[in-house]
Amino acid sequence: MKAFNISDYKVSKKVNIKETSTKVDLDATKDEVKDALKTTRKDLAKFQDTMYAHGKYAALICLQGMDTAGKDSLIREVFEEFNSRGVVVHSFKTPSTNELKHDYLWRHYIALPQRGKFGVFNRTHYENVLVTRVHPEYILNENLPDITKVSDIDETFWQQRFEQINAFEKTLSENGTIVFKFFLNISKNEQKHRLLRRLNKKEKNWKFSPGDLKERKLWDKYMNCYQELLNNTSTDYAPWYIIPADSKPSARYLVSKILYETMINFKDIKEPELAPEIEAKISEYKEQLKNE
Numbered sequence: 001m002k003a004f005n006i007s008d009y010k011v012s013k014k015v016n017i018k019e020t021s022t023k024v025d026l027d028a029t030k031d032e033v034k035d036a037l038k039t040t041r042k043d044l045a046k047f048q049d050t051m052y053a054h055g056k057y058a059a060l061i062c063l064q065g066m067d068t069a070g071k072d073s074l075i076r077e078v079f080e081e082f083n084s085r086g087v088v089v090h091s092f093k094t095p096s097t098n099e100l101k102h103d104y105l106w107r108h109y110i111a112l113p114q115r116g117k118f119g120v121f122n123r124t125h126y127e128n129v130l131v132t133r134v135h136p137e138y139i140l141n142e143n144l145p146d147i148t149k150v151s152d153i154d155e156t157f158w159q160q161r162f163e164q165i166n167a168f169e170k171t172l173s174e175n176g177t178i179v180f181k182f183f184l185n186i187s188k189n190e191q192k193h194r195l196l197r198r199l200n201k202k203e204k205n206w207k208f209s210p211g212d213l214k215e216r217k218l219w220d221k222y223m224n225c226y227q228e229l230l231n232n233t234s235t236d237y238a239p240w241y242i243i244p245a246d247s248k249p250s251a252r253y254l255v256s257k258i259l260y261e262t263m264i265n266f267k268d269i270k271e272p273e274l275a276p277e278i279e280a281k282i283s284e285y286k287e288q289l290k291n292e
Contacts, residue, residue: 001036002027006258009241011234017227022187024244024254033249037077040256045081047263052086052116053271058177059263060113062124065184066222067212068194070248071122074184077252078259079118088113091122100141104128105168115176124181125168126229129161133225134218162232173237178263181238182255183226184245188219 002025026033051057063071079087090111099107105125113119132138136153147153169179186194195216198208215222234240241258245251263269273279 001032006261009243011230011240011242014231015227017223020185020242022185022244022246024250026250030249033253037253037256040260041078041081044256044260048082048086048118050271051269054269055116056176057266057269058113058115059118060172060177060179061118061120062181063122064124064126065245066186066191067215068191069184069186069245070251071184073248074252074255075120075122078256087118087120089120089122092127104142125165129158129229130225133158134221165233166235169238179238180259181240183230183240183242184251185242186245190246
């Protein structure tokens, strides 16, 4: 399998989303990619056990992408080997009445992973500069001061939100949360095939919503908004990665490999050592148990 550099997928300069690829050549068969994923996710799960024992870091994985980009299946496949105590997944839907009575980051803040755990946001706080930007009328539901009509929501408003999100993530990073953000970059044509698959396979019909077709008509607007958020919120402490997602197996492997290769650079994450006075009596403790 072809080696790859994480930097090839990291957003470290301004991107033109129309020039980003939705396909990747790993120089491997589909089965080889799946085998590589199995190996990497086992390594990642083993690392998480160590991180849990260490107890000083958390990892937050943010997944964004258009409908059918493969977020749900990626979560299932990448974290399959994890101990259930080690990963918590949150899928954020339309804000509830209670959530709308708080600032837009509140519901994400209270869902953050504890130290020692991986947290996965399936759709994230970036919906607040994405869906709301495509549909600015949704902002009116937040009942914000000085925002009484859509025309009140100007470019300054969105820039302010980018700055707020950057500050939110910087606070997380400075307090021990390692932040990963993945944009699953699917082509419009591939989305069409996946939507048709949902309609053609009866067991997948439940996944389809007529709203998917309405949002599909706004594809170009969404891509422009993605480009804006990628260019305004990819930072050293919380970088974005653009993952070619027309192939689900390849996307899953790339995400797992980026997670693992980044995490193992935190050399201070290791299992805690026993206190010397306890370690010195290991044999004694064993004998006590044997002689019960």
